[in-house]
Amino acid sequence: MxxxxxxxxxxxxxxxxxxxxxxxxxxxxxxxxxxxxxxxTHIGEYVMKTSKLEAELLDLQIARYIYATNTPFIAVEHPEFMKLIKMLRPGYIPPNRHDIGNKLLNNVQGSLLDTCRKTLEDKTVSLSLDGWSNVHNEPVVCVSVTTDKGETFLTETIDTSGHSHTSEYLAELAADAITSCEINFRCHVRNVVTDNAANMAKMRRDLQKKIPNEILTYGCSAHLLNLLAQDVQITGIKEQVVQIVKYFRHTHLPAARYKQAGGNSLVIPHEIRWNTLTDCLKSYISNWHILVQVCEEYRDEINSNIGNKVKNYSIKRNAEDLFIRLKPISVALDRIQRENAIISDTVEVWKTLYEDLLSSQQPAHVLRKVDERAAQAISPAHYSANLIDPRYRGRKLTEKEATDAMEYIHQHCPNAIATVLQFKAGYDPFKSYMFSDDVS
Structure with missing residues (x-):
């Protein structure tokens, strides 16, 4: 059938x-x-499986999060973190702190180094050196490189324990860092930038003599602008304003009275965070009337010394004068710290800063300080870059500065002189439409 x-x-x-x-x-x-x-139905529909490969990828991602956020390694063993992982991925056991500090650290470092090598290969880069102290208070020098697109990579940290940071030692260290960078990352180092400490400045001069015509060395303009801000301060004003701000931020009852009166957040300046003094002065000036109101209404609760400082018109006027002086420096500092800033911008930033301070009728000693710091920041190479930048074309250069620029070009690239002259004059092949704002 x-x-x-x-x-x-x-x-x-x-x-x-x-x-x-x-x-x-x-x-x-x-x-x-x-x-x-x-x-x-199958039991597999109710079970979440984690393969060995998936577990490895999850381990690496947790490690990357820990490193990127500077989270203590022991956080991965916290009960609440473990509970979170079990809720998200039952059956998966996250790495412990020993894995995070050893094998995973090596894996992530190796992966990032490979990425750096691929990104930096055949690129022309600017190398920066700076000294730091690590969490164990050990002296280290950090070496980083920056591409023409503003990408920055830490390439090396050098333990300098037992070595005095003389200019000779630093010059040797910089030369080794250049060689190491070019070998390990297959890039071309053409600039070396450092801060402007005396030993670093001499190191740059020594390095320039050691590798002439190959490496351009100069000091960090952002650091010089920060030093300029310190040069032009009005004596005693910063200290008095900071004392007032700290009192109304850190003393409970005055802080509560100030907040109730509608006061906005007051900023405390930090030495390692440039421009915070300008932010501090701005917050103090814009909230000064509220500070006076609180001191009047609650005079019995407010420290008499602080109350007198708040109501002192001389302190407020000097704070306003200092703010007017520091604001253009703050703007220049923000501009020079942009990711896409290049050395031709340096000339423009310093020239514009001088013009802004001159227009605000700053005293002669302030303008003199600007000239002194600008002389430290700008070299003939900067003038040359400004001269051939289509946005600027050296319009703000003095006759001497333009001459220095042309002599620098003649010394380092004599074959380009004819082309640069044509560019300056706007002769063929450089047509007038090439220099319109939208093109340049």
């Missing part, structure tokens, strides 16, 4: 529907619905 093929449930309903329709009857599918077969 021949077996009949098994008809699926929905197919059987469809057959009955068609047959009853031919007889003019409406099918009753509820009978079939009551006889639905139970769906066959």
């Amino acid at each position: 021949q077996d009949h093929p098994i008809i699926a449930e929905n197919e059987s309903i469809d057959l009955v529907a068609r047959s009853t329709a031919l007889c003019g009857e409406v099918p009753d599918t509820s009978l079939f619905a009551k006889e639905k077969r139970p769906r066959i």
Whole structure:
């Protein structure tokens, strides 16, 4: 006897529907619905599996998060973190602090170094050196490189324990860092930038003599602008304003009264966060009327010395004068610290700063300080870059500065002199439309 093929449930309903329709009857599918077969299920549908590869990827991602956020390694063993992982991925066991500090650290470092090598290969880069102290108070020098797109990579940290940071030692260290960078990352180092400490400045001169015509060395303009801000301060004003601000931020009752009166956040300046003094003065000046109001209404609760300082118009006026003086420096500092800033911008930034301070009628000693710091920041190479930048074309250069720029170009790239002269004059092949704002 021949077996009949098994008809699926929905197919059987469809057959009955068609047959009853031919007889003019409406099918009753509820009978079939009551006889639905139970769906066959598998235990795998209720189990979340984590393969070995998936576990390794999760381990690496947790490690990357820990490193990127400077989170203590022991955080991965915290009960609440473990609970979170179990809720997100039952059955997966996250790495412990020893894994985070050893094998995963090496894996992530190796992966990042490979990425750096691929990004930096055949690129022309600017190398920066700066001294720091690590968490163990050990002296280290950090070496980083920056591409023409503003990408920055830390390439090396050098333990300098047992070495005095003389200019000779630093010059040797810089030369080794250049060689190491070019070998390990296959890039071309053409600039070396440092801060402007006396030993670093002499190191740059020594390095320039050691590798002439190959490496351009100069001091960091952002650091020089920060030093300029310190040069031009009005004696005693910073200290008095900071004392007032700290009192109304850190003393509970005055802080509460100030907040109730509608005062906005007051900023405390930090030495390692440039421009915070300008922010401090701005917050103090814009909220000064509220500070006076609080000191008047709650004079019995406010420290009398602080109250007298707040109501001292001389302090406020001097703070306003200092703010007017520091604001253009703050703007220049922000501009020079942009990721896409290049050395041709340096000339423009310092020139514009001098013009802004001159227009605000700053005293002669302030303008003199600007000239002194600008002389430290700008070299003939900067003038040359400004001269051939289509945005600037050396329009703000003095006759001597333009001459220095051309002499620098003649010394380092004599074949380009004719082209630069054509560029300056706007002669063929440089057409006038090339210098419109939207093109340049």
